[in-house]
Amino acid sequence: MRTLLIERRGIPRPKVCGGCMAPAGVTRLRGLGMIDEGFDRRLGELSALRLCSGWGSCTLPIRPYRSVDRRTFDESLVERAADAGVEVLTDARATVRPDDGVLVEVGSTRLELAPRVVVVADGLDGSALAERADFGWRDPPRGPLGLGAIVPASSITQNPDEIQMALGADGYVGFATIAPGVVAVGAALSAEAVRRHGPLLTVRGVLSEARVDSEWVGGAQWRGVARLTRTRARYARGRVIVVGDAAQYVEPLTGEGMSWAILCASSIAPYAERVARGEDVEREWACFCRGSLRSRRLVCRGVSRFARSPRAIRALTALASRTRIPGAVSRGLCWEIA
Ligand SMILES: Cc1cc2nc3c(=O)[nH]c(=O)nc-3n(C[C@H](O)[C@H](O)[C@H](O)COP(=O)(O)OP(=O)(O)OC[C@H]3O[C@@H](n4cnc5c(N)ncnc54)[C@H](O)[C@@H]3O)c2cc1C
Structure with a gap:
């Protein structure tokens, strides 16, 4: 499919992130051919977790996490997407219309697009679904x-x-x-x-x-x-599919967020193909999102309570x-x- 990536900021963009990527994300990126040797060498290796508290400190071994500088890391991913044929439009704001069309605003220029599939990956505080109350957020009252x-x-x-x-x-x-x-x-x-x-x-x-x-x-x-902890009322409807933080968020204590976004985005192709053929994937995509994160959410919740x-x-x-x-x-x- 011809793909247009719309980002409201310039790339690299500022991103609040601890920069620790779980092994799951690295494995999937490598499987997709997104991490080659040169790229791999630029990622730091984190082999221990040091916990400090008023009650003492301890150092625990972890399976190697990788440290990434989001400024250069995200820029490389966008470059790889562009090499694969994706058209990239930065400093452009996208708004998904009630009829699944997309309004793109670049400065004072406004374009109305009618894509066959709309993938929303606009993070925790994105604005792409502002006109779509049917995709509203569920915020826990006392989330961090x-x-x-x-x-x-x-x-x-x-x-x-x-x-x-x-x-x-x-x-x-x-x-x-x-x-x-x-x-x-x-x-x-x-x-x-x-x-x-x-x-x-x-x-x-x-x-x-x-x-x-x-x-x-x-x-x-x-x-x-x-x-930090919010989930969407729904994950897909009509021609729209939501991925990554824009769908749901895993608390970042154990560095899951990037891996979740990568796993979610890399699983989307068969669903997107079906949406392009006019099929409804709302139920299946929701099952995929909930199912693939269920056990991680439990682990994260347990670890954060413990901490x-x-x-x-x-x-x-x-x-x-x-x-x-x-x-x-x-x-x-x-x-x-x-
Ligand atoms: C304090 C903190 C620490 C964290 N630490 C870690 C960590 O150590 N390890 C880890 O794995 N994860 C961590 N995370 C989580 C991680 O940063 C996210 O899970 C990850 O970046 C999600 O990627 P995403 O592509 O879904 O969204 P994002 O990376 O947020 O990207 C969304 C993009 O959409 C753009 N956008 C928004 N609205 C529009 C619009 N209307 N039109 C066009 N573009 C738009 C935004 O500009 C942004 O660039 C942390 C998060 C926080 C807040």
């Missing part, structure tokens, strides 16, 4: 807020092979080295704490509680995401210093696919 920044490695004590997680009562802040001398910071914070103290004080509070240096926080350029419990972290820290059980569990929980 997201915050991210890119900071020089000189301002933080960070081992380049590790994902470091500072855990506190009001959320967690994660660190990963995404390029030499560059660290990505991603945080999931209690909405209530942010409303009460503001985002920076909340980040500082979590870091101080975990005994991680927080002096750099005020000097960093933070970007926020309103809500917010002082007693559990204290027990884990004590156990990790004496036995290999926590290490075996942490490796087993990493998201891998065949």
